[in-house]
Amino acid sequence: MITLNHYLALSAILFCVGIYGIFTRRNAIGILMSIELMFNAANINFIAFSKFITPTLLTGQVFAVFVITIAAAEATVALAIVILIYRHHKEINVDKINIMKW
């Protein structure tokens, strides 16, 4: 029997993997993929809560659909900017992109 806790544990692990990826990846695309993992962790939460906490309401599922859409829009803009960065620097390693420092 799969309970709510299983889903929550999965989403927490996914979220932590995302955070870990953000801190260890140096490739901009890799960072964006890690961020997608974090969005999807939240989506699993929404769907699981929707099923177990409010089974008669669809709020959580609707929210998940919106999150997927927005994550797609965000990824589009982010990839466009990554291409722009590539044109300037000929690479997308985020450690190398630091003209401005304090």
Added chain:
Amino acid sequence: MNYSLLLPEIFLLLWTLFIFVLDFFWDKSKTHSLGWLSLLGLGITAGLLFGSGKGNLFGNMFLSDGFSFYFKLVFLSAAFLAILSSIDFVKKIDKYRGEYFGLILLSTLGMMFLCSAGELITLYIALELTTIPLFVLAAYLKSDSRSAEAGIKYVILGAISSAILIYGISIIYGLTGATDLALIQFSLASQHLKFGALGPALIFGIIFFIAGFGFKLALVPFHVWAPDVYQGAPTPITAFLSVASKGAGLAAFVRIFFVSFNVFQPDWVMIIAVLASLGMILGNIVALMQTNIKRMLAYSSIAQIGYILIGVVAFSWRGISSLSFYMFAYLFANMGAFIGAITFSNVTGSDEIKDYAGLSRKSPGLALCMTVFLLSLVGIPPLAGFVGKYYIFASAIERGHIGIVIIAILTSVIALYYYVGVVREMYFRKSEKEFSFSIPFSLKLALFICVIGVLLAGLFPTPFIDAATQAAQVFYYW
């Protein structure tokens, strides 16, 4: 259903699409004049806003109340000033000038929805509608690698913050089974009565909310993106970011924390107080070492958000009223300082503070305007910043938060040093370079509006404070 409440937003959306379409057909050498058309659209939106009533739509999804009305006016003014100061600036961009104005309008639309959102789905979508156009705008100068760098830093950190926020939202949804802010408050309050202390899930939820909004507001541990993005982005966009985007984050933050989480007020107020103090200390001290004016203003705005959050720490209607008024004073002073920097860099091509030497002789008007804005940011009477700070400190002292007010006053003294440093360069140093100043009409108008705003709100603050108090009455039960 009273759809006329949505009229300003619907109009602004249609007007934005109109600008995008016109940009297709208009002669490419004249597209900078689409800016004037955008200004007209903002003006009409403000007119419609004054005409629209109060109430809510779609079962509390969209709230039109005094608080949202006040903040919408702030966003529209900020967008107005940003576009007005861009009209001359976009001539430097060879392509896609119309989209530039359209994206600013789109972001403003997101902010208007954000401060009206009474429900987490709406709030999240509005937040993204606010920031996604700003990602594009930060990277708008395609040939400038600093602008591209600002874009990538902003988009990565913005996406991380929104992922953290959405995870926090999912936790709160799971705890309460609701996304409506008022229902969340009700549900959390009844759980609080039943179980007493905060559960670990709720603590995580609140911390994720603070982190998510902390990025938008450039609160201290989450501020690392701000100086780089502010320096690299086109200057009118920096001005817009530092005022409107922060104001939007603040409005949503206040609504969530004062409505949904008000039961746990003692717990999160402590976190906010610590973050605000850190912001004031770090922002002001690092600003001392800056040589680039945009970077200095970036750190100063990190400090300013600390002052604004004192109003949140006070947790009273007077606190909200004072932070609303401070936002208004900050709008004109900070936008003005950035517009001064735009004017200066249009002529000289430099953002370095040492190049401001001798400005008082070359362009006495610009130097005087800059002085007024910078002194208002410090809080020197009789300017708007003084009234704002006075009122915000009073609200905190009233609730017994003496410590944070002492920190705020001490850091204001540090702030005086670097703001006046620019004034000293302008008035008491001789310049090495020679250049002649001719300021275009649009920038003169923008500077004039800002100076009038700063002086008016400083000398005759009563009507503005009354308006801010009316905005705060939405949260009247404290």
